[in-house]
Amino acid sequence: MAKLTIDDLKKIKEETAKSTSIRDGEANIKITVHMGTCGIAAGARAVMNALMEEMAEADRQDIRIVTSGCMGMCSSEPNVTVESKEAEPIVYQKMDANRMRQVFKRHVLLGEIQSDFALAKM
Amino acid sequence: MRELSLHILDVVENGITAGADIIRIQVEESRGANLLSIKINDNGRGIPAEKLKKLQDPFVTSRTTRRVGLGLSLLAAAAERCNGKLAVAVGIAGGTEVTATFQHSHIDRAPLGDMAATLATLLMGNPQIDFVYTHVADGNEFSLDTREIKKELGDHSLEDPMVIHRLGESIRTSLNQLRSTADKPEAREKNHGKTNDR
Numbered sequence: 001m002a003k004l005t006i007d008d009l010k011k012i013k014e015e016t017a018k019s020t021s022i023r024d025g026e027a028n029i030k031i032t033v034h035m036g037t038c039g040i041a042a043g044a045r046a047v048m049n050a051l052m053e054e055m056a057e058a059d060r061q062d063i064r065i066v067t068s069g070c071m072g073m074c075s076s077e078p079n080v081t082v083e084s085k086e087a088e089p090i091v092y093q094k095m096d097a098n099r100m101r102q103v104f105k106r107h108v109l110l111g112e113i114q115s116d117f118a119l120a121k122m
Numbered sequence: 123m124r125e126l127s128l129h130i131l132d133v134v135e136n137g138i139t140a141g142a143d144i145i146r147i148q149v150e151e152s153r154g155a156n157l158l159s160i161k162i163n164d165n166g167r168g169i170p171a172e173k174l175k176k177l178q179d180p181f182v183t184s185r186t187t188r189r190v191g192l193g194l195s196l197l198a199a200a201a202e203r204c205n206g207k208l209a210v211a212v213g214i215a216g217g218t219e220v221t222a223t224f225q226h227s228h229i230d231r232a233p234l235g236d237m238a239a240t241l242a243t244l245l246m247g248n249p250q251i252d253f254v255y256t257h258v259a260d261g262n263e264f265s266l267d268t269r270e271i272k273k274e275l276g277d278h279s280l281e282d283p284m285v286i287h288r289l290g291e292s293i294r295t296s297l298n299q300l301r302s303t304a305d306k307p308e309a310r311e312k313n314h315g316k317t318n319d320r
Contacts (some may be wrong), residue, residue, distance in 0.1 A: 040128050049242060
């Protein structure tokens with residue numbers, strides 16, 4: 001029976017040892033990827049995987065990623081909400097991998113709201 | 123949905139919304155028996171018996187339970203298109219068990235797609251939930267248990283995007299290997315008897 005072998009896991013552990021620190025600090029920024037049936041059908045998984053890659057690269061301990069269900073705006077899916085302590089939450093609409101990368105690099109890391117992609121302030 | 127792995131993501135999200143803390147996903151591909159089956163078992167709060175009967179009707183369900191509206195109906199339609207069916211039963215600890223079957227060779231059967239991306243997405247969004255994934259392709263098996271991973275890498279390892287990203291790549295490689303061996307004629311020949319034994 002094939003498994004993810006202990007060796008595989010050890011390798012992963014070594015490779016990521018630098019970054020694996022416990023995230024006990026409070027999150028300053030929360031990114032919500034909406035994963036209802038509508039979001040998934042519209043491509044939320046690709047958005048999530050792009051976000052994950054960006055997160056792995058940025059290695060910031062104060063950013064948290066969560067998933068949630070449909071928020072009732074199915075026609076603008078995939079939706080992503082970025083919340084930070086200082087500013088009001090922004091809902092981004094019709095996201096794809098590239099838009100997600102841009103929002104992450106500009107809004108999440110630099111605080112520049114990408115109003116071209118924004119659906120609403122909440 | 124374009125990929126069966128997206129259906130899986132959708133149904134698992136249902137289980138998470140239902141308050142599950144462990145979810146078992148089982149994919150079985152058998153060319154010998156010409157069958158692809160997907161089983162998702164959660165220990166969430168389950169679906170009440172009277173609603174279980176109405177599940178196949180998207181309108182009834184979407185109005186009575188938001189949680190199981192269109193998602194299961196789409197999966198049922200996808201399975202039935204391919205001479206298969208969807209069954210929803212009571213799962214472990216009163217949760218829900220969803221089983222979808224497909225004729226493996228059916229021209230309308232969507233590809234399984236990027237299962238590794240589905241798993242990575244689930245891990246990323248739900249560090250507090252444990253997942254057990256089993257994939258059998260013509261007798262070859264792959265399995266993954268997040269409880270074992272946490273034991274090996276530490277309790278908080280699956281909160282790290284870098285670990286999940288790397289894990290996703292490993293899963294993708296393993297599954298590609300598993301499924302490509304299954305693709306080879308000699309492997310199919312070898313496993314043909316096995317699958318018929320079941």
